Amino acid sequence: MLTNFIPDLSIPLALLTVITILSTYWLWTKSRRPYTKYNIPPFPVPAKFIFGHMLMIRSNIRRSLSEWREKVGDIFSLDIGGQHNIVVNGYDNIKELLVKHADKLPDIPRTFRNDVIKEENKGILGASGANWKEQRTVSLAILRTFGVGKNVLAERIEEEVEVYINKLASLKGQPADVKLLTNISVSNVICSIIIGKRFDYDDPYFMTFMEHLNNTVRYGSKMSLLKLFPFLYYTPGDPFYAKRWVKSVLATNEMFAKAYIQEIKKSFNEEEEPTTFIAAYLQELKKRQDKGEPTLMDEANLVAIIRNLFAAGTETTSTTTLWCMLYMLHNPEIQEKVYQEIIANVGSERPPNMHDKQKLTYLNAVIQETQRLASLVPIAIPRIVGTTFEFNGYTLPKGSVILPILDSVLHDKKIWGDPENGDLLHPEELIPFSIGRRVCLGEALAKMELFLFLSSVLQRFQLVPADQTNLPSLEAIIGITCMPQPFKIKFVERR
Ligand code: HEM
Numbered sequence: 001m002l003t004n005f006i007p008d009l010s011i012p013l014a015l016l017t018v019i020t021i022l023s024t025y026w027l028w029t030k031s032r033r034p035y036t037k038y039n040i041p042p043f044p045v046p047a048k049f050i051f052g053h054m055l056m057i058r059s060n061i062r063r064s065l066s067e068w069r070e071k072v073g074d075i076f077s078l079d080i081g082g083q084h085n086i087v088v089n090g091y092d093n094i095k096e097l098l099v100k101h102a103d104k105l106p107d108i109p110r111t112f113r114n115d116v117i118k119e120e121n122k123g124i125l126g127a128s129g130a131n132w133k134e135q136r137t138v139s140l141a142i143l144r145t146f147g148v149g150k151n152v153l154a155e156r157i158e159e160e161v162e163v164y165i166n167k168l169a170s171l172k173g174q175p176a177d178v179k180l181l182t183n184i185s186v187s188n189v190i191c192s193i194i195i196g197k198r199f200d201y202d203d204p205y206f207m208t209f210m211e212h213l214n215n216t217v218r219y220g221s222k223m224s225l226l227k228l229f230p231f232l233y234y235t236p237g238d239p240f241y242a243k244r245w246v247k248s249v250l251a252t253n254e255m256f257a258k259a260y261i262q263e264i265k266k267s268f269n270e271e272e273e274p275t276t277f278i279a280a281y282l283q284e285l286k287k288r289q290d291k292g293e294p295t296l297m298d299e300a301n302l303v304a305i306i307r308n309l310f311a312a313g314t315e316t317t318s319t320t321t322l323w324c325m326l327y328m329l330h331n332p333e334i335q336e337k338v339y340q341e342i343i344a345n346v347g348s349e350r351p352p353n354m355h356d357k358q359k360l361t362y363l364n365a366v367i368q369e370t371q372r373l374a375s376l377v378p379i380a381i382p383r384i385v386g387t388t389f390e391f392n393g394y395t396l397p398k399g400s401v402i403l404p405i406l407d408s409v410l411h412d413k414k415i416w417g418d419p420e421n422g423d424l425l426h427p428e429e430l431i432p433f434s435i436g437r438r439v440c441l442g443e444a445l446a447k448m449e450l451f452l453f454l455s456s457v458l459q460r461f462q463l464v465p466a467d468q469t470n471l472p473s474l475e476a477i478i479g480i481t482c483m484p485q486p487f488k489i490k491f492v493e494r495r
Pocket residue numbers: 124125136190308309310312313314316317320376377379380381382406432433434435436437438439440441442443445446
């Protein structure tokens with residue numbers, strides 16, 4: 001498993017790495033000592049030298065976590081390379097912690113990523129404290145304004161869905177893997193919200209931007225070891241993909257965020273109602289500055305927010321769409337029922353819009369069940385314990401990292417029965433977007449996208465497996481998100 005973390009490591013580099021790790025470990029053992037005086041949650045198995053439990057977490061983390069939960073209960077400790085982590089399972093525990101005790105978990109762990117791109121506490125995803133609060137509140141207010149009245153959000157999504165559907169039609173029913181196409185299409189929705197325009201799928205500027213954006217996800221997921229040992233960033237060459245990751249992050253900042261902030265500033269009129277995220281943010285910033293209100297808003301935050309919206313808003317929504325398509329292949333009778341509901345309530349002459357949402361109750365239930373089964377973000381954003389406190393009979397010491405396992409709720413047999421056959425009688429426990437103060441900022445947008453993309457796809461096409469005798473696997477590839485394995489599908493026109 002170690003080879004996953006250090007792909008191209010030569011022998012001298014490996015030796016250097018081991019020596020540095022050992023010396024750092026000594027420092028960490030010192031920093032861990034204070035925890036021993038507390039009644040911390042139990043460790044499911046003894047921690048191993050240096051790496052703690054890190055190498056014991058199997059590639060199927062869902063299985064490891066649920067085995068340990070069965071062994072020692074809902075709340076347990078893990079040592080990941082010297083950092084004390086507290087794993088929290090179950091709806092009641094997660095709710096109590098993220099809602100009732102939110103004040104005691106004000107920050108998220110500092111990451112080396114922000115250090116290497118010299119971005120200290122900026123944006124939303126990687127931010128903490130007062131800055132996180134202000135950037136989140138402003139961003140949410142902008143998205144809300146765009147989502148009401150004329151409904152800029154729905155218009156932008158509908159425009160993109162039309163192009164997406166035509167692309168699927170151009171496949172002429174041939175088997176295709178539509179992961180990249182779906183990803184690009186969902187990214188384009190974010191583009192049009194941020195800068196007010198979409199790109200053609202073959203636009204060279206957009207393709208280069210998409211490549212950098214995908215690299216930030218691809219390389220980001222290979223950098224696990226650097227989260228624990230940040231100094232390894234300085235090893236010669238780029239054995240940990242970190243330098244390539246930095247290059248792509250900086251390119252997305254320059255090519256998209258900074259370039260379009262400058263462009264929008266040129267035509268910026270503070271009297272006009274803003275129709276882009278960038279203009280709305282700049283207008284709010286100007287308003288606060290003119291009034292002399294103290295504010296942490298600035299362009300560096302705007303750049304980070306733009307990157308966060310792409311990072312958190314693309315892969316999540318496009319992968320959920322793919323999961324729903326996959327479940328439709330496995331459940332043709334459910335697909336047919338969804339189609340009949342769309343035809344009865346919308347017809348086939350026009351695509352569904354947001355006004356149709358409340359009539360398509362069966363489709364809404366299918367999307368919700370997709371989100372539950374897919375459990376797309378298995379673990380919510382880790383939180384740092386800010387003040388030592390007592391929780392369910394244990395002491396959670398200051399400085400420990402809390403890992404809220406959303407997957408443990410969405411796949412909890414006690415709530416849903418057999419996960420393969422769940423019912424939807426528990427809306428409160430359906431928390432794919434998490435709960436509490438850091439609940440997904442894009443929940444409303446994601447729900448609109450899922451409805452508009454999926455209702456249009458299922459209205460126009462029958463989804464047919466590439467091979468009727470060998471359906472694609474439902475086994476997830478589990479990382480930061482749970483992804484289906486690559487699969488091909490036929491989009492057969494209904495009319
Ligand atoms: C099906 C789609 C999506 C799912 C399942 C999802 C899920 C989540 C989850 C579980 C979190 C962590 C919350 C926590 O730690 O308590 C999160 C955070 C976040 N999401 Fe989403 N998300 C989705 C789509 C989106 C979209 C479309 C956007 C925006 C364009 C977005 C923006 C964010 C942001 C900015 C955060 C960080 C919030 C903060 O730290 O305050 N997400 N999301």
